[in-house]
Amino acid sequence: MKNILIKIVVLFFVFITAFLIFSGFNTTKYHIKQLENASLPIVWIEEEYGVYNYLHGYTQNIESITEPYILTKNNKLSLSIKENGNTVSKISYKLYNEDNVLLIEEQIGKDSITKTDNEVKVNMEINRRLIQDYTYRLVIAVTTKNRETIYYYGSLINNNIHNMGRALDIIHSIHNSTFEKEEDHLKETLFKNRQEKNEEVLDLGNVNLDSSMTSILWSDLNVHKMNEPKPILMGMDRRMLYFEMNYVVLILNDNMNYYYVKEEYKVELGENGHYNIVDFTRTLRKRLDNNLIDIQNNQINLGYLKSQMSINMKNSPNGRYIVLSDKTQLWLYDRTDNKVIEVFNFDRLNNEFILDTYDRHEIKPINVDNSGNITYGVKGYMNSGVYEGQNGVLINYYNNENYYNETVSFVSIEDSYDVLINNIIFFDYLNENNECFFVYNNKVYAIDIENNKYTVVYEDLPMDKDRVFISRNNSFIAWQQDSFEDTNDEIFIIDLKTKEKHSLKSNNGEKVKILGLIRNNLVVGYANESNISQGPNGKTVFPMERVDILDEKKEVLKTYIPKPDSYVKGYEFSNNRINFFIGKIVNNNNNIYLEQTEIDFITHIVTNGLVPSNYSIESMLEENRIKYVINVNIPQNKPLSYMIANQKISR
Structure with a gap:
């Protein structure tokens, strides 16, 4: 009888233990997972003459955002909202004047909203007389059933001079002609009243009106667009409109590499009512992945770039680890184990290349130690994760032993991307107490890596950068x-x-x-x-x-x-x-x-x-095309391995 009771008790505890394990119960204070996909709804302007302006959502009230610009001629706007798994329940807007005085706040009626699968169409009318060519600040508030209100910002201008349909037509025609190899059309538009250039060496990472037709037509590269971009109106004056388009391409005959592409257009309204191209640029950034390592040639292949200054490089003191970063991605190469780690990138390569690839942030490596652990900062817009939809400064610590990122601290900043980027200074310095530092808005912030907190060290730094000096x-x-x-x-x-x-x-x-x-x-x-x-x-x-x-x-x-x-x-x-x-x-x-x-x-x-860098970024010619590489001894006896760092999330 005693043995039977013991067996019953043992079986009971086994059952309870198994239940707790399989039901997901865990006594640890955190779990490790992949960085989440971006999930906020996205808004764009959808008029009868064309579609333009992605508006990305913010969970903050930010008064200094002025881009993009939105034109109206009759106080009416047509919006499309892609819900991205959210359910839109209410839409409203606010209109402010240039002194940031609220002029009108209004909820959009249900009869002006049409819902389809994962998309909402909105026909809104500003119930106020708009002054011609006056710039108003427009805030569109979207409330969903599963999260707080999300804000979308832009500058609204009542303008009867510009014809947005014609401006969009010429931009799309040039963009499409570069892929469809329509040389005659480009001669009539891009090279109208200009001398066509010849180039012996092609700089495909930085193409402009001084480039040859061959460069503008992507040379002989087999380029596949991963998404169709929408023009974003970044600025305007009485005769000029300034657009940019962002998209992702896969270059099939460049070892199947992905590139982030930015095109910028400046178009001028002519006397005949048609637009002429005043300026055009196209720049590339290679997506950092395992294709960077060229074992045969002992090189890290950075591909086509705007310039070698596009890449930041930092080495561990012992020379084993190389950290590379550009605007939106951070990457680690272990020379001893021939291992590539994608440390940080909001882009998950598994959506429509719109939300995750939004590039309103910059990454700054602060320190890398002899074990490959990295302290780094991300300043700007947070595309996804715990702080999705916020502007601010994120300080992360990458643990190279366990291949995960841990958030040390996040400082939410209610300023626009331009203000934030131009006024934040990161220090490439980690003191003996494992603290790093940055300056913003005449404050010096100290980030305690060990205790995951920040303090303000000093609050009265001059705003004039010419009077502030930082040791090398x-x-x-x-x-x-x-x-x-x-x-x-x-x-x-x-x-x-x-x-x-x-x-x-x-x-x-x-x-x-x-x-x-x-x-x-x-x-x-x-x-x-x-x-x-x-x-x-x-x-x-x-x-x-x-x-x-x-x-x-x-x-x-x-x-x-x-x-x-x-x-x-x-x-x-x-x-x-x-x-x-x-x-x-x-x-x-x-x-x-x-x-x-x-x-x-x-x-x-x-x-x-400073200890001199062990390596340098150099340009080289592949056939007649400029590419950028880092020459480094790569182990020939070890296979290349590739990993993507996870995120450590508190429970």
Whole structure:
């Protein structure tokens, strides 16, 4: 009887354990999964003359978004909404003037909405008189049954001059002609009133009106479009319209490589009511995947690019790992194990190449260690994942042992892509406390990698970037608070190693000025207050009696003092040398200036500069086409392996 009871108890616990396992119960605080596909609805303008303008959804209220531009002639707009698995329940709009004053807020009636499979058609009318050629801010709010309200932004203009149908016609005709090899049509449009160019070398990654017809027609590449692009109206004036189109191609005779393509058009309205092409560009970015590795030629093949500056490269200190990134993707190559890892890319190659490939974000590798672990930042629009539909700064940590990304921190920023991209500075620096840093909106943010949190280290950095100096190794920031040379008597330094703020004050009767950086050291000049004056051109005359080279702790490493009655008038930096232009003060009828008398210099050899890159991106010719490669020793005795990093998600 006792044995029977024991068996019953054991079987009961086995049953409970099995039930918990198979029912998905897990005591861990996270799980590992692939990055999710983009899933927000997408909106476009669908008029009788054509379709244009993808509007991507935001889950934030952002006042500074102005693109794309939307034209109306009769206060009416026709929209199409692809639901992407969502169910639209309500649509409304708001209209603001240029001072961001709300003019009208209105819900669109059900009789103006037609639903089909996964798509919603909307006929909306702005119930307000619109001033001709005035730019309004339009916000379309889409509420769905399974998520919060999603916002779509654009600039609405009532315009009776431009004919959008004709503008779209010429753009589509040129775009299609490049694929269909219609050379005669391109001569009548792109090369109208222009001399057709001849090229011995074809730069297919950067095609424009100075390129040959062969380049514009994709040379002899077998190019297959993966999606049909819609023109996006990015800007306009009285006679000009500015469009861009983004799409993905598969080049079959380039080792089956995918490329992201951006075309930009500038069209001008002619006197006859038709549009002429003023400018055209087409640039390529290769999708980073296992086709990059050319074992036979010991190369990483980057394919056709706009330029070698399109790719950022970083090496681990031991040289084993190479990190490559471009605008929207991050990739790791392990030279020892001959392994390729796609670390980060919103593009999953499994949709219509619209949502996932939206390129309003940029990736910045911050640090890679000797084990291949990477700290990196993504700034801009989040296409998918936990923060889908938000603008901000995402800091991720890639764990190379387990092949997953972990979100360290996300800072939501309610600013447009252009404002955000142009004002965020990432530091290629990780201090001993495993903290990285970025600057935005005159704040210095510290990201704690270990504890997954961020803090604001400093909040009053000058907005003028010309007054902010960052050491070459990114270990400190220096700035002056005042933009006027004759009032500055203090310099501020934040040492990112310790997050301490230091202040350097000039002596009584002196003013101080940051001249620049020589490697990782700060160069400052001092002038006697009594010698500072306004020159004949209104520019401040700042005769420097002394120049110091400092480290981040304000310690003076070297000093330069000109001869008696001479002053440093100007300066230029050249590697480990500073050239000084020496002058004397001249007072010509109260017009005070420095007259140059000689040139002098000092040298400053530093040992804490950047470690030179082990590899470089080089151009090469394949037949007569420019391609970009990295020459690197690739293991010949190990097969190439390829992995896609997963995402670590908290439960």
